[in-house]
Amino acid sequence: MTEESDRGRDQVACSPCVTAAPLATEEAAALARGFHALGDPVRLRLLSMLAAAPGGEICVCEFVGPLGKSQGTISHHLKILSEARLVRGERRGKWVWYSLEPRRLEELQGSITSRLAEAETASSS
Amino acid sequence: MTEESDRGRDQVACSPCVTAAPLATEEAAALARGFHALGDPVRLRLLSMLAAAPGGEICVCEFVGPLGKSQGTISHHLKILSEARLVRGERRGKWVWYSLEPRRLEELQGSITSRLAEAETASSS
DNA sequence: TCATCACATCGACAGATCTCGATGCTAGTG
DNA sequence: CACTAGCATCGAGATCTGTCGATGTGATGA
Known part of the structure; x- marks a missing residue:
């Protein structure tokens, strides 16, 4: 924790003022x-199947075949997506x-726009 | 490769028609x-520093202090971002x-909107 | 009650990832 | 030509991740 805030450094050699994070x-x-959670192809395909589902929902057994992974693996990825609050499961x-x-x-x-791509207009090389 | 396309399965127990991925x-x-590439806090802070930089660019040495990582580690993350075409480096x-x-x-x-969040209006629970 | 189905969890393994310190390489400098 | 500064790469160790098969759990049905 003592590593992040030491930006009152005395020597700025090559940049004018960018020191704050x-x-x-x-x-x-x-x-x-x-x-x-989005950085895995299986999970992305999983999400895309949900996005394209007519009723907006799919039960687990329908993922296993198309994605070509074992049931345990699908369940594992669904858990990761759940913990990232990207999907929600409901028992019926x-x-x-x-x-x-x-x-x-x-x-x-939105976080890409607001926090990362702000320099879009500034740089625009 | 033979695993993806076996969705002509005979038993569809719980879902009406969602089988195509x-x-x-x-x-x-x-x-x-x-x-x-976006799934790492160090890399996100790196990108955010770039987004907030007045000239839209920062030289490597300015990352090391604020992010609290070694120079080798910063270089490693910059390489990953470069390979993902999220940043670009120029020697001067x-x-x-x-x-x-x-x-x-x-x-x-855009890929979040077009490919993943399409069900936004459909489900909207 | 017992068997079965759908799903979650576990144990284990291979491979990827993050991190550091050390070394290499390139470009200025004396 | 040495020497130094900035950055990339390497080697190594610890941790995390994706995957499978096996087992556990909860609900349904005979």
């Missing part, structure tokens, strides 16, 4: 957890139906 | 590489200046 450590960690009888959490997706999408 | 394997892999004399690639950020941002 805009994204706080915790904020960056929270965003990173979200993007990390024997089955568990999963659906997207659009707000969380918007949240991550 | 909208995101192709290669497409998912390409997107996943991008999001994977002794220094290497990095800047964002706004198009790639827009690309990833």
